[in-house]
Amino acid sequence: MIGTRLPSIDLPLADHAVIAAYLAASGDDNPLHRDPCAARSAGFADILVPGLLIMAQMAEHLRAWPRCQEIVQLQCRFVEPVPVGTRLRCDGRIVATAAVGLTVVRLTAAQGRRILILGEATIRLA
């Protein structure tokens, strides 16, 4: 079981419109995600994708995996800022067993070989 991989997918692209929709739905008003001037003044070329938006996409990819009956816990580390429009690939694999009936899945969202978000989920297998 350890080493079993989730299907690798391209996460839905987070462009300006998607980020705007996410900010409206989530209530997040961090200027780095909504204001290009604020992002530029902080040294970025444009707004950044909210890490939570990507984390939410990763969670739903995991939940859609037929072998995942239920996500019990998910933690993500936002390793690097993600510029708007970055194409991200989500991969995952089982790395450990946890308490009875629970399994640990390592998740990544990467641009090429560069991991931008690193996650670890505890799931109940179907």
Place this chain on the structure above:
Amino acid sequence: MSARIDMSALRSVGVFPVTVEAGRMRHFAAAIGVIPDEAGPVPFAFPVSWLSNPEIRAALEAELQRDAGIAGDVLPVHLDQSIALAEPLRVGEDYLLSLAIEGPDPRGIVQITGQITGPDARALGSLGLRLALVALDDARTANRTGP
């Protein structure tokens, strides 16, 4: 940005009523690329959006400003996030979110924790996140000199 040094103790921010409002859940699901379905499971990351509820945000900001001395041009940079749910949340259901805050530590890192309980006071899950409070001048410098 200024920060007191003795900020290691966990401080309660309050207990807030929260809900999985159907319209907000639909918009949240659509924004993350999921086909909204009120009969289906609530997006796993949805509870984090409660932290942006006006009364919760105001309480968190007040806590930081009053007890941590945070003010001025500071960017909250999200370092990590955890979500744990003992059972899926339900659309239309009311919950309570108990929030506590720790920090900032000398590096300007704040930890926020939340406990989710159901209407029957059962513990259903938790949230945890760390924010780095970065002075705007520091952010400019870091991003000019970073890799």
